[in-house]
Amino acid sequence: MNLRIPGPTPLPPSVREALSKQMISHRSPEFAALQERIVHRLRSVFQTQGDILLLASSGTGGLEASVVNLISPGDKVLALSIGFFGDRFADIAEAFGAELIRVNFPLGQAVDLEVLDQLLAANPELKLVLVTHNETSTGVTNPLKEIAQAVKERSHALLGVDAISSIGSIPLAVDAWRCDVVVTGSQKSWMIPPGMAMVSVSPAAWEATRRAQSRRFYWDFAKMREAMAKGQTPFTPSIALYYALDEALRLMEEEGWDHVIARHRWIADHTRAGVKALGLELLADEAYASNTVTAIRTGAAIDAEELRAVLRDEYQVLLGGGFGELRGKIVRIGHLGYVSQSDIDDCLEAMEKALAKLRSRVKTV
Numbered sequence: 001m002n003l004r005i006p007g008p009t010p011l012p013p014s015v016r017e018a019l020s021k022q023m024i025s026h027r028s029p030e031f032a033a034l035q036e037r038i039v040h041r042l043r044s045v046f047q048t049q050g051d052i053l054l055l056a057s058s059g060t061g062g063l064e065a066s067v068v069n070l071i072s073p074g075d076k077v078l079a080l081s082i083g084f085f086g087d088r089f090a091d092i093a094e095a096f097g098a099e100l101i102r103v104n105f106p107l108g109q110a111v112d113l114e115v116l117d118q119l120l121a122a123n124p125e126l127k128l129v130l131v132t133h134n135e136t137s138t139g140v141t142n143p144l145k146e147i148a149q150a151v152k153e154r155s156h157a158l159l160g161v162d163a164i165s166s167i168g169s170i171p172l173a174v175d176a177w178r179c180d181v182v183v184t185g186s187q188k189s190w191m192i193p194p195g196m197a198m199v200s201v202s203p204a205a206w207e208a209t210r211r212a213q214s215r216r217f218y219w220d221f222a223k224m225r226e227a228m229a230k231g232q233t234p235f236t237p238s239i240a241l242y243y244a245l246d247e248a249l250r251l252m253e254e255e256g257w258d259h260v261i262a263r264h265r266w267i268a269d270h271t272r273a274g275v276k277a278l279g280l281e282l283l284a285d286e287a288y289a290s291n292t293v294t295a296i297r298t299g300a301a302i303d304a305e306e307l308r309a310v311l312r313d314e315y316q317v318l319l320g321g322g323f324g325e326l327r328g329k330i331v332r333i334g335h336l337g338y339v340s341q342s343d344i345d346d347c348l349e350a351m352e353k354a355l356a357k358l359r360s361r362v363k364t365v
């Protein structure tokens with residue numbers, strides 16, 4: 001199967017081998033060295049001098065951990081949503097009692113910076129702003145640098161970033177852009193299985209964790225930092241994923257970070273050009289089109305779910321579908337992590353054949 005969903009993404013052969021290694025104790029010097037090696041390299045990818053915490057959870061666990069460590073019930077939180085995952089981040093803040101200002105931008109669009117300025121001016125009491133860097137449901141990458149600049153210059157709020165499907169494939173300079181908490185998930189750019197969230201925490205975010213009254217136990221950042229300083233984790237980590245990440249980071253380093261970023265940019269361009277050559281339209285505003293996932297409108301004549309089924313059953317190509325109101329209207333091609341041009345060419349070729357099949361069917365009815 002050509003697994004072209006935006007996560008879980010395919011595993012390189014050497015990562016699959018790394019996953020089969022024997023267990024070690026998570027309270028051993030060997031584990032401490034492994035964790036240190038991973039965190040050291042993640043810091044350079046995140047472009048931060050700050051702490052990076054490794055959580056045994058899916059990406060959403062990292063989002064929830066961020067919320068509970070930063071706010072108290074009743075705190076004012078601004079959630080900027082450009083799609084399904086932005087809505088989820090907002091829902092988490094709501095679940096923990098935030099006084100939520102939820103702002104949705106049209107699907108396919110990025111955050112409007114003028115609207116953001118107005119929101120920041122109108123809400124001086126904000127404690128936290130939540131934003132998605134790369135909205136996987138629509139294939140849009142927000143102008144995070146500009147968003148962060150506005151938040152930091154026009155408010156005292158902390159900035160929480162869902163970078164689950166961006167960091168590792170799309171540049172994000174955590175310290176330079178002043179992002180307080182940045183969350184990613186193992187099954188997206190990192191070429192390893194699901195089950196680990198990686199979270200960077202700024203000094204200002206650490207301050208906030210001391211005041212935050214949200215209930216937490218497993219997600220307590222302070223406990224994680226204390227254990228990690230001793231080369232451990234508070235609870236049993238997913239050791240197999242550490243093996244896998246150690247190897248995946250080695251592969252990325254070997255390829256070169258600039259090359260990893262450039263490869264994603266190039267493959268995304270190639271994907272968009274190929275999709276347009278098939279006569280299809282992109283959902284995303286092209287100025288903000290994502291380099292990790294492309295969302296494609298299938299048009300009124302083609303049911304996107306039907307196209308996905310044909311691709312899956314007859315061509316062994318699995319695409320993502322649409323969430324909510326986009327269901328049946330779009331398909332999404334994931335092109336992040338362990339991806340090459342031939343994976344995309346294979347996918348585009350299958351799409352061309354499947355579309356021809358569906359279009360001829362439409363005509364005969």
Ligand SMILES: *Cc1c(COP(=O)(O)O)cnc(C)c1O
Binds near residue numbers: 132162163164188
């Ligand atoms: C995949 C994804 C999530 C959800 O991650 P899980 O690992 O499924 O919890 C959240 N946000 C974005 C932007 C994603 O791409």
